[in-house]
Amino acid sequence: MPKFIVPIDVITVHVVPVLAPTPEAAQAEAERIVASDRKTWFDHTEPLCVGDAYTEAEWDAQSKGNTSAAQFHAPRIDYHRDDTICPPEHQHAANAIPLTRGCTGRAYSEAKCSCGDWSVKYLGWRHAEKARLQHLRTAH
Ligand SMILES: [Zn+2]
Ligand SMILES: [Zn+2]
Incomplete structure (x- = not known):
């Protein structure tokens, strides 16, 4: 196998x-x-x-072929509807319902790479996540 x-x-x-x-x-x-x-x-x-x-x-x-890639970071940042950051400590149920008091849920997500050349904004955090992984693995 x-x-x-x-x-x-x-x-x-x-x-x-x-x-x-x-x-x-x-x-x-x-x-x-x-x-x-x-x-x-x-x-x-x-x-x-x-x-x-x-x-x-x-x-x-x-x-x-990509040893420099490890030096780049493209963190994903999630935001609430009012543009405040929804930090990683905010927990969410599988159906996206916020579990942390005061959290309104993730309205959108951004990712920006330290290569300075790339950023995305998505309504779904999973899309931002996929895009960011893809960028880190292929772009540098
Ligand atoms: Zn939150
Ligand atoms: Zn990059």
Whole structure:
């Protein structure tokens, strides 16, 4: 069975190596592993953002040809409707209902890369998350 590497992210990327017959199966398996032992991986109540599955060779090729990428950061920042920041400590249920007192929920999310060349704004935090992962893995 081939081994795949799957990045899974809520706030920071966790790299999950899994054995699976296909990239799709690898994504599902990595999500299952993280979801079933979530306390270890994240102290969070949010749905997981599962990245694309890479073979070890693909992963190595990307990270080798891309040593400078590790120096860039593209943090995602979530905002309430009134443009105040919804910090990572604010917990949200899987259906997006805010669980923290005073939190009105995440109205939109932005991500900006330290390369100075890239930023996005999305209504859905998962879209911002995917875009940011994609940028960090491919752009530099
Ligand atoms: Zn909030
Ligand atoms: Zn960048």
